[in-house]
Amino acid sequence: MSRARAAPMLRMYVKPKEEVVTTILIGVDGSERTEDAVSFARRLAGATTGRIVLASAFPYSDVPSRAANLTYRDALKSDAQRTVRRMSELLSSVPAERIHTTAVANPSPAHALHDVAEAEDASIVVLGSTHTGRAGRVMPGSTAERLLHGAPCAVAVVPEGYREHGQPQITRIGVAYNGSAESKAAVAAAAEAAAALDAELTVISVIEADIYGAPAMAGGPSYNILREDIEAAVRKGLESAVAGVPEGIRCVDACLEGDPSERLIAASEKLDLLVIGSRGYGPLRAVLAGGVSGRVIRGAHCPVIVVPRGVEAPLGELFGATAKASV
Amino acid sequence: MAPPIIAAYDPLLEDRAPVELALLFGELTGTPVLAGAVHSGAVHSPALELLRGDTGVQSRSIVDVSVPRALHDLARRQGSGLIVVGSTRRGRAGRVMPGSTTERVLHGAECAVALAPNGYRRRPIETVAVGFVDTPEGRAALGAAHELARRAGARLRAISVLHPSGELDAALANGTPPEKAHLLQGHHRAAHQEALDRAVAALPPGVEIDAELHVADAAETLIAISEHVDVLVCGSRGYGPIRSILLGGVSRRLVDGAHCPVLVLPRGIERPLGDLLGPTTLTATR
16 A cells, blocks of 8 residues: 655645545644544554554645745655654554555645545544643644534544543443434444444433523423423433444443533543534534534543534444444 | 525623624615524513614524524525624623634534624724635635725725744745745745735725735734724635635634624635625525
8 A cells, every 4th residue: 555645736635546445534743642642543443444544734835836945845844754653653553554644735734634534535533632721631722623613524632641541442432412413423423433442332411401491480381390301301312312222232321410511521531432423503524513512522531522414324434334323 | 685684682681782783784785684583492581672673673583592503594594695793791892702602603604704892883894804815715705805895985905914934934944045045035925915916906996905915923913903994804714614614723813802893704605795795696606
C-alpha cells in the first residue's frame, strides 16, 4: 500500500486509488493532547482492521502566488512529517502496514482534517482536548470545535491526560438516548463499538420533567402527574432501545433524572467511552453538536464520540458491520 | 408577499434587540418582519401583543423545547433569507456575544443570520464593513455587503487582513537571504492588495468603497473596526456542508465581541442575500 501524500498544489488532499477500507483519522499537532488522541485511537484500532491515518497540517497556503517560498514550505513540511512519525510510533501495537501518515499544507488545521476525512472517507476523526481545559475532562479546542460543526464523519474528543490514566481496555460504553432518530443512530453506533470491543453497553436516558411542567396557575396537569407520564414514556423508549440492541451484546439501561447534560457528564465518570448523536436539525451527514451534546463534550470524563446525523449506522463500517441494531 | 425576516423573540426576556435589527433590515429591503417566539411550554404573556402594539411586528408563537430548531424550521417554512438573533445578557452591553441558543441558530443555518449586540437599538446604517478573503465565500460576502450598502446609501469598507506572522515571517525564516525575503513579503502584500482591488473593481457602481489592507490579526482588526461601523458582514468558512452557516477561525471570534451587528452568510450560495436583497435571484438559490 502506498503512503498517503498531500497533493502538491492547492489546499486539497487526494487519496491514492485503492479498494475501500475503513479509516480512523487522528489529528496530530505535536502536543501532548495528540498523545491522548493516539492513545484512544490505539484502543479503537485493536478492535478494527482498517487504516489508521495520522494527519498533521502545517501553516502554509498552497494557493499559487508570487510570494511562494518553497524552501520554507519544505521546512514546515518536514517538521510536520517528523511530528506525525513520532506520534505514529505510539501505535507500536498496531501492525505497521495499517499505519499511514500525512502532512498537509493548510493554514487551518480543521480545514485540513476535514479534507483528509473526506478524501479518506474516514469513519471517525479522533482529537485531543485543549490544554486550557480541566485535567481528565473533555474540552474541544478551536480545531475540534470546528469539526464538531460540520465534520463529514464521527468526531471523537479525548479527555486531557487520557494518555496517563486511561483504562487499558474499553469495557464500559455508554450511549445517550432520547428517542430521536439521531440518538437511535448513536445507539446503533455504540452497539457496533460494544460488539467489536467486547464491552458492556449502557443505554442512558435522562428524565427532564421540569421543562414540560406548567405553572400551577396555568391549569395544566401538575408536575407530579406529568413526571409520572414522562417517566413512563422514557422508560418505555429505553426498553425498546435496549431490546433493539443485537443479541450477544451485554446491555443494560440507566434511567437518570435531572439536567441531561449534567447527568450524562456525571455518568461518564464510570464509563470508558460515551457515544452521543448530533442535534436533530441542520445539514445531513454531518456532525453538529446540539444543546446537550455540545455541553457533554465540554466536560465529560471519558472520550466522547459524536456521530453524524442522517447516517443510519455511523460506525458500522468501522467495526465490521456485523452487528446491526434495529431500534 | 416577500418571505419575512425572522426575528428571534423571547417572550419572557422581552429582548427587543433582534426585532429592532430585523426592522432595520426590513426597511432597507422592503421585507416584513415576523417575530418567532419559541417557548418550551404554554406561556400566556402579553409580550407579543405589546410587541405588535409598539412595533407593528406580527409574531408566531411556537412551542418547542429546542429554540434553534424551531427558528430554523420557521425560516425554512417561510422561505426566509435571514434570521436575526440576539446576544446573551451575560455579555457586555453594546457587544455581540452569542448565548448557547444563538450559537446553535448560527451553526448549520440554511440562510443568513444576523446577530444583534446586547441592548441594540435601531440606528441608520451609514457604514457597512465586510471582512474580505479571496475565496468564493469571501467574494459572496463582499457582494452581499455591497448590496446592503447600496440599499442603505451607506459607505462600504472592504477589509482584507494579512497576518503579520505566518507567511510574512516565513519569508525571513529558514535561511532565505534577506533581500529575497523582503521581495517575497512585498509580493505577498501585493497579491492580497491586488485580489482585493480586483474584487472591488468587479462590483457595480453606486457605492462609495474603501478597500483597506491591514497587516494584523484579522479578528482583532475587524472587532476594532466594528466600533466605527453600523454593520459588519462576514462569510462562512470554506469547508463543510454547503448551503449552511459554518463559522471559521475568524468569524467565530467576530461573533464573540463585535461592537455592531454582525451579518453572517451561509456558504455554497452564490448570492447569499439574494432572496432578501435582489429580486432578480428570487428563484436562483432555491
